Amino acid sequence: MAKLEGVNKDVAEAMEKWHDERIRLYDAFTVAGLCVEVIEPGRTLCSFTVPPRLTNANKRMYGGAVASLVDLVGSAVFFAGGSPTTGVSLDITISYLDAACANEEIEIEARVLGIGDKTGCVTVEVRRKGTGQVLAHGRHTKYLAAVSSKL
Known part of the structure; x- marks a missing residue:
């Protein structure tokens, strides 16, 4: 290259x-750099050191980067909840309470709220690893049934 x-x-x-x-x-x-710390039925806990490339001019983590972590870890926890698929997002909602800084270690914890025949819902919390202060709280709903396309 x-x-x-x-x-x-x-x-x-x-x-x-x-x-x-x-x-x-x-x-x-x-x-x-995302590290899986715990996987157990219905719960996943990951840690992540915020790289400078994901921060703005004030060295604070971009909201879009937080949303990507909520999406990824929120999707992965469906496997820990017993779903054979991570599905397709129907809704993702994130409340931003504070921002992590460059090189700060955070943790992302996802928990299954429920998995039905066709949909499932999880909650995702992003926290400062050292203090446990909540930085963002997300809720992720996914369609889990088989998806077919006629394209």
Whole structure:
């Protein structure tokens, strides 16, 4: 891969990882470094150190990056709840209470609220790892039945 000129070192490393390992670009930029701490029935707990590439000029984590973590960890917990699929998002709601800073460690905890025949709902909490202060609270509803396309 050609050397990336004028690109932040973290971004360049993420791009090389994406190129070398053929992982999705989204994953390389947004969730690279996400660590799974606990998986148990209906619950998943992950930790994440906020990389500078996901922060604004004030070094505060972008809301869209938080939403991506809520989406990803919220989807993954469906497997821990016994669903054979992560489904398709119907609704995602996030209340932002504060923002994490660059290089700060956070934790993302998702819990299954319920899984029915066709839909399921989870709650996701994003907290400062050291203090437990809630930074964001999300709720994620997904359609879990088989999806077919006529395209």
